[in-house]
Amino acid sequence: MTLFGYGEKKMKHKIRTLILMPLMVLLLFMGTITALPNKAHAICCTCVCACVATAHAATQNHISRSFDSHEDWMLATFWYDNVLPAMMMMTNQLSAVAMQQVQIIGAFMDAKMQLETQQLLQKLQAEAHKDYHPSEELCSIGTSVRSLAASERMGELTSAVLSKRMIDRHMRNENTVAADPSKDLEARLEQFANRFCNKRDNNGTFAVSGFCNGATNPEFHNKDIDFTRTIDIPLTLDVNFAEGNNNNQQCALGAKGATCDEIDVMAMATNLFGNDILTGTIDIGPDTANDDKDDFIDYRALLAKRSVAQNSFNTIVGMKSAGSGIGTTELKAILEELGIPNSEADEILGDNPSYYAQMELLTKKVFQNPSFYINLYDKPANVSRKGVALQALQLMLLNDTYNSNLRTEMILAVALENELDKRQEGIQGRMGSKSGASR
Numbered sequence: 001m002t003l004f005g006y007g008e009k010k011m012k013h014k015i016r017t018l019i020l021m022p023l024m025v026l027l028l029f030m031g032t033i034t035a036l037p038n039k040a041h042a043i044c045c046t047c048v049c050a051c052v053a054t055a056h057a058a059t060q061n062h063i064s065r066s067f068d069s070h071e072d073w074m075l076a077t078f079w080y081d082n083v084l085p086a087m088m089m090m091t092n093q094l095s096a097v098a099m100q101q102v103q104i105i106g107a108f109m110d111a112k113m114q115l116e117t118q119q120l121l122q123k124l125q126a127e128a129h130k131d132y133h134p135s136e137e138l139c140s141i142g143t144s145v146r147s148l149a150a151s152e153r154m155g156e157l158t159s160a161v162l163s164k165r166m167i168d169r170h171m172r173n174e175n176t177v178a179a180d181p182s183k184d185l186e187a188r189l190e191q192f193a194n195r196f197c198n199k200r201d202n203n204g205t206f207a208v209s210g211f212c213n214g215a216t217n218p219e220f221h222n223k224d225i226d227f228t229r230t231i232d233i234p235l236t237l238d239v240n241f242a243e244g245n246n247n248n249q250q251c252a253l254g255a256k257g258a259t260c261d262e263i264d265v266m267a268m269a270t271n272l273f274g275n276d277i278l279t280g281t282i283d284i285g286p287d288t289a290n291d292d293k294d295d296f297i298d299y300r301a302l303l304a305k306r307s308v309a310q311n312s313f314n315t316i317v318g319m320k321s322a323g324s325g326i327g328t329t330e331l332k333a334i335l336e337e338l339g340i341p342n343s344e345a346d347e348i349l350g351d352n353p354s355y356y357a358q359m360e361l362l363t364k365k366v367f368q369n370p371s372f373y374i375n376l377y378d379k380p381a382n383v384s385r386k387g388v389a390l391q392a393l394q395l396m397l398l399n400d401t402y403n404s405n406l407r408t409e410m411i412l413a414v415a416l417e418n419e420l421d422k423r424q425e426g427i428q429g430r431m432g433s434k435s436g437a438s439r
Contacts, residue, residue, distance in 0.1 A: 130381065132381075135386075137371075137375045144327050145327075150323065152319075154324065155356075157241060159317065162265075163311065166306075169274070170274050188270065192224065198221040223268070224267035225271055234320065235357035236348075237320045238322055305414045311407060319354065320355075325351060
């Protein structure tokens with residue numbers, strides 16, 4: 001039988017059922033209908049009232065027992081036996097499910113805290129990796145300043161040696177050529193003729209007389225009087241008076257063991273400060289006249305004031321004297337980044353860059369390189385470190401400026417003293433003339 005045939009048979013059965021059902025209902029209803037209805041008659045017992053009361057009481061008792069039975073059924077069977085256990089079981093189930101949900105929520109919260117903690121640790125790890133990864137430029141600055149302290153100390157030694165040389169020369173120390181003023185003059189003229197003389201000077205008469213035949217190297221001409229070429233322009237002077245210094249760059253025309261720069265610097269210092277020295281001898285003793293004593297004290301006062309003036313020259317030479325040589329490669333690399341060839345960098349800085357040359361590079365030349373500003377696009381921590389390094393260099397410059405101001409202040413004080421000394425001599429002269437007139 002096909003699906004279509006089965007559906008058709010089922011539809012015929014439904015139609016037959018719909019037709020027979022109304023007919024059956026009609027027949028049942030017609031069976032209850034009589035042709036002539038009977039009259040109703042009341043049934044009464046012997047005692048009508050007692051019968052009714054008894055029936056009412058029975059009805060009431062039946063109703064009461066029914067309600068009591070129903071109440072007992074509601075409480076005992078329906079509530080305690082069925083509903084209450086079911087609700088208790090439902091409550092237990094809901095509590096268990098709720099606890100399970102709370103456990104799930106706690107797991108979510110625990111997972112959330114775990115992920116946030118891991119994220120924070122990873123963030124801190126990334127920040128630490130970023131902050132504690134110094135830049136190459138910062139390392140270059142740190143490497144370049146290694147020689148500053150040692151070079152500064154060597155410069156102070158050079159300044160002290162030049163100051164002592166000046167004192168020994170003017171005090172005509174027995175271990176100096178100035179002990180005999182005539183020999184000092186001859187030695188200076190001989191040095192000039194063989195080293196500093198320029199044949200074209202003095203209208204060319206030096207060439208005619210042959211006085212300057214020994215000065216064949218034009219590099220040294222007039223370096224004993226040319227401050228710009230001898231002191232100002234060079235960043236490093238090959239000057240090192242440290243004990244045990246074996247300098248390989250000894251000058252051919254000069255004292256044994258001295259470099260060319262040392263000879264030029266001392267010759268210039270001689271021309272600048274105290275060109276003439278005392279030609280006579282001052283004998284100081286118990287029987288020395290008062291005038292000689294005054295002259296001797298005045299001369300020492302003059303040398304003290306001259307030492308203040310020469311101290312600035314000695315300090316400049318000391319700052320430009322040869323340094324310790326530590327970090328020379330890094331310093332030359334700074335010049336090479338500025339486009340200066342390595343051969344010229346060697347000529348500018350020398351083998352042992354001075355304190356002045358190092359500060360020139362670290363506080364000026366390094367900022368002339370565009371890459372310095374490009375490298376500021378760096379991690380914030382590295383930029384802050386560079387700022388601290390620049391502040392340290394600034395403090396060094398401020399300290400050098402402070403020392404320069406102290407020297408300037410001392411020179412001004414000595415100049416003021418010279419003016420006051422003239423005033424004092426004038427007042428003393430007028431007081432002496434008044435004293436003589438009163439007598």
